[in-house]
Amino acid sequence: MTAVTEIEDERLALKVLSLVVExxxxxxxxxxxxxGGVGLLRALHEDPSRHELLEAVAVRLDALDVDAELRRAxxxxxxxxxxxxxxxxxxxxxxxxxRDPLIDRxxxxxxxxxxxxxxxxxxxxxxxxxxxxxxxxxxxxxxxxIAAELGHAAVPVVSxxxxxxxxxxxxxxxxxxxxxxxxxxxxxADRPYPPAHRRMIEHLAAEHLVVSEAPPGAAHTRIxxxxxxxLIAALARGTVIVEAAARSGALCTVSWATRLNRVxxxxxxxxxxxxxxxxxxxxxxxxxxxxxxxxxVLELVGPAGEHLTVEPRGPENPRDxxxxxxxxxxxxxxxxxxxxxxxxxxxxxxxxxxxxxxLTHLESVGLAVREGRGWHLTDAARx
Amino acid sequence: MTAVTEIEDERLALKVLSLVVExxxxxxxxxxxxxGGVGLLRALHEDPSRHELLEAVAVRLDALDVDAELRRAxxxxxxxxxxxxxxxxxxxxxxxxxRDPLIDRxxxxxxxxxxxxxxxxxxxxxxxxxxxxxxxxxxxxxxxxIAAELGHAAVPVVSxxxxxxxxxxxxxxxxxxxxxxxxxxxxxADRPYPPAHRRMIEHLAAEHLVVSEAPPGAAHTRIxxxxxxxLIAALARGTVIVEAAARSGALCTVSWATRLNRVxxxxxxxxxxxxxxxxxxxxxxxxxxxxxxxxxVLELVGPAGEHLTVEPRGPENPRDxxxxxxxxxxxxxxxxxxxxxxxxxxxxxxxxxxxxxxLTHLESVGLAVREGRGWHLTDAARx
Numbered sequence: 001m002t003a004v005t006e007i008e009d010e011r012l013a014l015k016v017l018s019l020v021v022e023x024x025x026x027x028x029x030x031x032x033x034x035x036g037g038v039g040l041l042r043a044l045h046e047d048p049s050r051h052e053l054l055e056a057v058a059v060r061l062d063a064l065d066v067d068a069e070l071r072r073a074x075x076x077x078x079x080x081x082x083x084x085x086x087x088x089x090x091x092x093x094x095x096x097x098x099r100d101p102l103i104d105r106x107x108x109x110x111x112x113x114x115x116x117x118x119x120x121x122x123x124x125x126x127x128x129x130x131x132x133x134x135x136x137x138x139x140x141x142x143x144x145x146i147a148a149e150l151g152h153a154a155v156p157v158v159s160x161x162x163x164x165x166x167x168x169x170x171x172x173x174x175x176x177x178x179x180x181x182x183x184x185x186x187x188x189a190d191r192p193y194p195p196a197h198r199r200m201i202e203h204l205a206a207e208h209l210v211v212s213e214a215p216p217g218a219a220h221t222r223i224x225x226x227x228x229x230x231l232i233a234a235l236a237r238g239t240v241i242v243e244a245a246a247r248s249g250a251l252c253t254v255s256w257a258t259r260l261n262r263v264x265x266x267x268x269x270x271x272x273x274x275x276x277x278x279x280x281x282x283x284x285x286x287x288x289x290x291x292x293x294x295x296x297v298l299e300l301v302g303p304a305g306e307h308l309t310v311e312p313r314g315p316e317n318p319r320d321x322x323x324x325x326x327x328x329x330x331x332x333x334x335x336x337x338x339x340x341x342x343x344x345x346x347x348x349x350x351x352x353x354x355x356x357x358x359l360t361h362l363e364s365v366g367l368a369v370r371e372g373r374g375w376h377l378t379d380a381a382r383x
Numbered sequence: 384m385t386a387v388t389e390i391e392d393e394r395l396a397l398k399v400l401s402l403v404v405e406x407x408x409x410x411x412x413x414x415x416x417x418x419g420g421v422g423l424l425r426a427l428h429e430d431p432s433r434h435e436l437l438e439a440v441a442v443r444l445d446a447l448d449v450d451a452e453l454r455r456a457x458x459x460x461x462x463x464x465x466x467x468x469x470x471x472x473x474x475x476x477x478x479x480x481x482r483d484p485l486i487d488r489x490x491x492x493x494x495x496x497x498x499x500x501x502x503x504x505x506x507x508x509x510x511x512x513x514x515x516x517x518x519x520x521x522x523x524x525x526x527x528x529i530a531a532e533l534g535h536a537a538v539p540v541v542s543x544x545x546x547x548x549x550x551x552x553x554x555x556x557x558x559x560x561x562x563x564x565x566x567x568x569x570x571x572a573d574r575p576y577p578p579a580h581r582r583m584i585e586h587l588a589a590e591h592l593v594v595s596e597a598p599p600g601a602a603h604t605r606i607x608x609x610x611x612x613x614l615i616a617a618l619a620r621g622t623v624i625v626e627a628a629a630r631s632g633a634l635c636t637v638s639w640a641t642r643l644n645r646v647x648x649x650x651x652x653x654x655x656x657x658x659x660x661x662x663x664x665x666x667x668x669x670x671x672x673x674x675x676x677x678x679x680v681l682e683l684v685g686p687a688g689e690h691l692t693v694e695p696r697g698p699e700n701p702r703d704x705x706x707x708x709x710x711x712x713x714x715x716x717x718x719x720x721x722x723x724x725x726x727x728x729x730x731x732x733x734x735x736x737x738x739x740x741x742l743t744h745l746e747s748v749g750l751a752v753r754e755g756r757g758w759h760l761t762d763a764a765r766x
Contacts, residue, residue: 268651
């Protein structure tokens with residue numbers, strides 16, 4: 001391979017830079033946006049010493065066997081998708097100029113390392129389903145159900161392949177016919193993490209998508225998980241947190257989704273469980289909208305009017321079939337004892353004649369009965 | 384007693400009218416506000432036939448043994464508190480002109496029939512705690528806990544004495560030292576309903592307050608429950624729904640509280656339980672604010688700044704005691720394998736010297752350890 005300083009191809013330049021620039025280090029990402037990948041490589045070559053930023057990466061680049069690294073990527077089936085490619089998910093461009101002040105990371109990635117037959121440019125309608133690694137059965141079942149409903153609706157599910165909610169979300173999406181899911185990893189896409197999820201991640205790499213900002217072989221570090229969360233939030237149109245304790249990493253994804261004006265949703269749970277503290281806080285503080293199922297999510301993120309939530313109603317009630325007058329008379333019959341038609345007429349403000357007609361009807365449909373001192377409600381009417 | 388048509392005392396006039404005017408029948412309540420109780424009684428006497436409204440009540444009044452009814456009230460220890468009395472809870476005046484279109488009821492009551500040593504004019508800071516009669520242990524425990532916390536804070540708890548959440552709320556308030564609670568009944572205050580709660584209601588009548596818009600002896604009808612809910616909402620500064628199925632009567636209280644611009648709060652629960660459908664809907668639709676405990680409620684309804692909720696935090700974390708640089712280095716150590724100080728320096732963007740100093744410190748506090756090929760995270764750091 002020719003010296004990297006002689007690279008003229010912008011895509012190749014970005015790919016090479018991605019081998020040495022730490023994910024989400026916005027200083028380099030901004031420089032690459034400004035100078036272009038070719039321009040940044042040239043600046044590294046020409047006078048790296050004029051800035052310690054440049055020097056750090058130049059040193060790293062000198063030490064690297066770029067050819068070997070690129071071969072490694074090829075062997076592990078990873079392609080590098082840049083903003084210049086048709087497959088680029090343009091929703092990531094919203095990260096331009098965006099930084100998380102706590103971790104001092106952010107910005108548009110140089111590109112993404114990708115495994116799998118899926119296409120990144122088909123994720124514009126995707127939804128992220130994330131949550132606690134210390135999840136409960138309650139949360140895992142919900143995450144799985146929500147992801148499956150999204151899968152049925154052909155909405156891709158983005159998550160982080162972690163244990164707990166992430167795992168349940170990927171599984172749920174895969175379980176739906178035609179469901180699509182994307183695992184965004186913090187380390188190299190060829191290094192399944194956590195190791196216990198190797199089989200699932202390899203399955204996703206074979207049938208769906210596994211994506212990382214970090215180059216092949218990169219280790220998983222805590223900072224890279226936090227930086228990775230920005231990609232989950234930025235890829236998806238909306239983010240659902242299913243369970244999150246007070247310090248959960250899922251709340252980092254939420255703060256990225258909020259920063260990017262994406263739809264943020266949270267599932268409530270028993271207030272007695274620590275795993276719902278984070279979701280309840282997000283709802284209470286107005287950061288997230290409460291959702292209880294996949295349809296709720298689709299209503300909030302789907303194209304307008306396409307997925308209208310049917311408000312749940314109680315069971316059918318014989319009361320519904322009554323005329324307004326009949327209902328009024330029924331409501332005027334005492335719940336605990338009998339009453340004469342005159343007393344009911346008084347309570348309802350209706351004429352005695354129409355009360356009597358209504359009572360006859362209520363008796364015929366089994367809602368009222370005449371016994372002893374007067375009219376009574378039946379058990380059916382009390383239900 | 385003199386003929387009711389010769390009554391000159393406004394308080395007495397309102398009391399007599401309350402024996403024959405159906406609770407919440409806004410037409411009469413508006414007339415009484417306009418003409419005064421004395422004026423309305425006089426109109427009934429002078430020419431009841433000029434309006435069927437007047438005629439209906441005049442007929443009823445003629446048939447009534449007013450003296451006997453008032454003696455009955457006295458025997459059962461009921462006093463009648465009117466807007467003219469110092470004890471009147473002026474927050475009820477907000478009901479002026481307010482009607483629920485579904486049930487066509489509303490308005491300021493003529494007065495309230497009251498049992499118990501409490502005072503109605505001390506309820507300005509009260510909170511209503513209401514919910515499903517088909518409650519679960521989860522909801523009942525929460526309602527009890529919230530009411531007890533309100534009781535501890537000397538905030539009166541208003542509810543409807545029904546089975547389920549109402550019962551738990553009254554019990555919780557009573558359990559707190561100095562706790563005050565008010566049961567608002569749909570029928571006569573001397574007719575405990577439901578019968579199974581007779582003991583509790585009699586206890587509240589002896590130590591707290593039992594209140595009704597309906598006169599002594601009045602039966603409990605469904606319409607009166609709905610009309611009673613407006614008083615619960617209007618008496619309280621805020622209403623908390625703890626559990627409510629899709630058609631719960633508690634949602635009627637919520638719609639009254641909303642109409643009166645009161646604070647509406649709802650407790651979430653497992654989305655898999657029907658008893659949380661109503662509360663989740665109210666939160667999702669923005670009608671209610673999510674609350675999880677008594678402190679949340681106090682923060683929303685208490686005097687500004689008096690009851691600030693402490694945001695729950697996760698457990699103490701050794702990470703919290705680190706300097707920003709030390710934390711950054713910790714975050715740069717791979718989670719699954721070891722790394723040299725140089726690789727960590729690269730990942731963190733820090734100088735090698737400060738990375739080495741930080742690693743030494745992390746080792747001393749048990750967060751990192753040097754083994755084999757490089758630095759590793761300890762189990763404590765992974766927690």
